[in-house]
Amino acid sequence: MRTRLARLGAVIAAIFALIAAPAVTAAPAQAADQWSPPANLVQPLGEVWNHVESTYPDLYGFRNYGWDQIMANRGSVNYCVRWESDAPVSVALRDQVHAALKKQFGKWMAAMVESNGAGHNAWPYTSVPVNVVGWAVKNRSTLQWSDNSVDIYAGRLDGEGAPQCAPECGRFFHQDGDYSKCPGGAARHYDQSLWLTKGFQGGAGGDWGQRVGQEYFTSALGQENIHIYLHEVGHTFGLDDFYDWSPTGQCCFLMKAGSAAQITEFDKWMFRDFWRHLKSRYGL
Numbered sequence: 001m002r003t004r005l006a007r008l009g010a011v012i013a014a015i016f017a018l019i020a021a022p023a024v025t026a027a028p029a030q031a032a033d034q035w036s037p038p039a040n041l042v043q044p045l046g047e048v049w050n051h052v053e054s055t056y057p058d059l060y061g062f063r064n065y066g067w068d069q070i071m072a073n074r075g076s077v078n079y080c081v082r083w084e085s086d087a088p089v090s091v092a093l094r095d096q097v098h099a100a101l102k103k104q105f106g107k108w109m110a111a112m113v114e115s116n117g118a119g120h121n122a123w124p125y126t127s128v129p130v131n132v133v134g135w136a137v138k139n140r141s142t143l144q145w146s147d148n149s150v151d152i153y154a155g156r157l158d159g160e161g162a163p164q165c166a167p168e169c170g171r172f173f174h175q176d177g178d179y180s181k182c183p184g185g186a187a188r189h190y191d192q193s194l195w196l197t198k199g200f201q202g203g204a205g206g207d208w209g210q211r212v213g214q215e216y217f218t219s220a221l222g223q224e225n226i227h228i229y230l231h232e233v234g235h236t237f238g239l240d241d242f243y244d245w246s247p248t249g250q251c252c253f254l255m256k257a258g259s260a261a262q263i264t265e266f267d268k269w270m271f272r273d274f275w276r277h278l279k280s281r282y283g284l
């Protein structure tokens with residue numbers, strides 16, 4: 001499931017689009033260098049990008065893709081874990097969640113590294129550290145540790161009663177990067193939430209992070225690929241769903257939900273193609 005845009009951002013963007021439609025819908029000029037997907041993927045990748053261009057309301061104006069977040073941080077990403085569950089979390093479970101998050105997020109980042117160790121197509125970061133800066137929970141006693149390795153937000157609920165880390169510290173709420181109201185300052189801000197909800201089926205993903213079932217994530221901690229999470233991270237970086245069509249010759253890949261359980265070669269090149277079309281905003 002894709003929930004991509006900040007609502008307010010979408011409204012502002014829509015207004016802006018009315019004023020200056022050509023400027024925000026025209027594709028920026030692209031350098032042709034360093035774009036060499038396998039020959040059999042050229043056509044389906046082109047189909048995917050045409051589809052994205054014709055269906056995303058603010059493709060080139062939106063500035064909170066995962067790409068933008070990492071660029072703003074100069075090569076890292078900060079996470080808040082939203083533990084929407086009454087299942088107790090031991091120190092060991094906490095550390096396993098952190099380790100799984102780092103490993104799984106790293107799989108997408110590895111897609112941007114060439115076999116010679118260089119960043120693909122001017123991508124500047126060959127490793128992207130994941131920092132878990134906070135946990136949000138309804139009741140403090142659910143978290144069975146007393147150290148201060150992460151900021152703990154207990155009883156701070158969103159409009160629907162789910163625990164969340166302080167909005168003052170969240171990039172979703174402060175896309176200008178102003179974290180002056182965050183108690184720990186910019187260093188303790190979070191770009192994305194890993195939102196684990198008891199009894200939640202399937203997944204959701206967007207610029208705000210990823211939401212999957214708490215039981216699903218904790219039971220998948222030892223898996224090589226936590227594939228629902230991986231799919232949702234794809235959305236964080238702008239990738240689309242494929243509910244009603246398939247690109248030519250591509251039956252099975254992670255972003256076509258239910259057809260693959262790991263990042264495939266086609267997913268990797270869709271990911272790279274998104275960066276290719278975005279990088280000019282960074283002068284790359």
Ligand SMILES: [Zn+2]
Binds near residue numbers: 002231232240257
């Ligand atoms: Zn999806």
